[in-house]
Amino acid sequence: MERESDTPQRVTYAATVERMIESAPGTRSLFLRLPPSQHFTFIPGQFISCLLPLDGEPAIRPYSIASSPEEPARLEICLNLVPGGVGSRYLFSLAVGAAVRFTGPWGRFTLDRQPQAECVFLAEGTGIVPIRPMLWRALQSRDTYPLRLHYAAASASHLLYADEFERAAREQPRFTFAPLLGVSLVELVTQHYLAGDTDRTRHFYICGVGTIIPQLRDLLRRGGYERRAVHYEKW
Amino acid sequence: MAGSGVLALSRRGCYRTLGLCHRRNLNMAKLRVLFESGAPERTIEFDPAKAPFQHNGRPGSILDVLLSHGVHLEHACGGNCACTTCHVIVKTGEGKLSEAEENELDLLDRAPGLTSTSRLGCQAVIQDDAEITVLRPRFTINAA
Numbered sequence: 297m298e299r300e301s302d303t304p305q306r307v308t309y310a311a312t313v314e315r316m317i318e319s320a321p322g323t324r325s326l327f328l329r330l331p332p333s334q335h336f337t338f339i340p341g342q343f344i345s346c347l348l349p350l351d352g353e354p355a356i357r358p359y360s361i362a363s364s365p366e367e368p369a370r371l372e373i374c375l376n377l378v379p380g381g382v383g384s385r386y387l388f389s390l391a392v393g394a395a396v397r398f399t400g401p402w403g404r405f406t407l408d409r410q411p412q413a414e415c416v417f418l419a420e421g422t423g424i425v426p427i428r429p430m431l432w433r434a435l436q437s438r439d440t441y442p443l444r445l446h447y448a449a450a451s452a453s454h455l456l457y458a459d460e461f462e463r464a465a466r467e468q469p470r471f472t473f474a475p476l477l478g479v480s481l482v483e484l485v486t487q488h489y490l491a492g493d494t495d496r497t498r499h500f501y502i503c504g505v506g507t508i509i510p511q512l513r514d515l516l517r518r519g520g521y522e523r524r525a526v527h528y529e530k531w
Numbered sequence: 532m533a534g535s536g537v538l539a540l541s542r543r544g545c546y547r548t549l550g551l552c553h554r555r556n557l558n559m560a561k562l563r564v565l566f567e568s569g570a571p572e573r574t575i576e577f578d579p580a581k582a583p584f585q586h587n588g589r590p591g592s593i594l595d596v597l598l599s600h601g602v603h604l605e606h607a608c609g610g611n612c613a614c615t616t617c618h619v620i621v622k623t624g625e626g627k628l629s630e631a632e633e634n635e636l637d638l639l640d641r642a643p644g645l646t647s648t649s650r651l652g653c654q655a656v657i658q659d660d661a662e663i664t665v666l667r668p669r670f671t672i673n674a675a
Contacts, residue, residue, distance in 0.1 A: 343613070402607040402616070404614070530613075531611065
């Protein structure tokens with residue numbers, strides 16, 4: 297690609313795969329270690345864009361950061377093996393010690409400081425990934441506003457980080473963890489946050505893949521929640 | 532010789548051939564890019580029916596057309612409508628672009644240097660026979 301000479305060059309980070317775990321069937325967490333010379337900071341919810349050496353030009357594949365900014369030299373990304381997806385196939389083929397180049401951080405779906413309101417997190421599948429550090433950030437504050445996580449997954453074995461969320465819910469009374477198996481988030485939102493409930497002060501953080509995300513967004517906004525109180529990221 | 536082939540056609544056949552050519556020309560679109568940095572402008576002519584031209588952004592989008600014609604436009608999220616680095620300002624021909632959906636508008640809301648004709652290059656699809664002029668802003672690099 298020809299670049300105009302004035303196009304500024306962004307920083308590219310060069311990490312190595314330190315460890316990987318199968319977090320769920322068909323889902324893998326990669327822990328990326330940055331060299332001490334490279335400092336990386338981000339806001340909970342942001343993603344990195346991996347530059348994958350596939351064909352010709354490096355292919356750009358965005359992955360949300362699953363870890364917290366408090367540990368910036370060691371990033372966790374978590375991804376599904378997508379059928380026919382060359383990016384995920386490449387990352388699944390990497391061994392410990394392999395190099396991964398990326399740019400970032402990117403993205404506006406963030407939670408830096410908890411809003412002065414109840415926060416409801418709606419996650420579907422790997423949509424939990426950016427929400428995890430957002431939730432930890434919110435839990436760090438001394439606010440007393442309730443925090444709720446509704447996490448929809450195909451089965452119990454597909455729930456990522458469930459042990460952590462259960463532990464946090466036991467330790468912090470203001471946090472509720474509600475895994476959702478076999479029930480649609482649309483149904484849940486309609487029942488719990490729209491029908492028969494007049495409180496419209498909550499903030500929502502919604503993440504997942506596909507059309508359910510704009511569907512939830514529209515449902516909440518049309519149901520009376522402030523446009524800017526409904527935060528979402530659709531992949 | 533090609534010319535003799537055309538001449539040998541009947542009057543009706545010739546007319547039909549010219550008609551096809553005419554329709555094809557009508558479908559061609561033109562994208563002119565201005566650079567806030569002062570780099571020389573570029574004009575790209577292309578056939579929207581041949582989209583996608585590469586793999587980033589919606590097929591036939593400003594991003595798709597620019598990248599496939601050697602003009603760089605940032606696209607940190609890979610053209611998935613998850614950042615604002617492909618922000619462009621449409622100067623002319625706005626009506627010949629696909630309408631912005633809510634996801635794009637929500638992201639643009641937070642783009643630096645937002646104008647009333649701002650679009651995300653990965654989402655704005657150029658329609659047939661459009662003549663579009665866009666400005667590529669100088670600063671998008673640190674704007675997530």
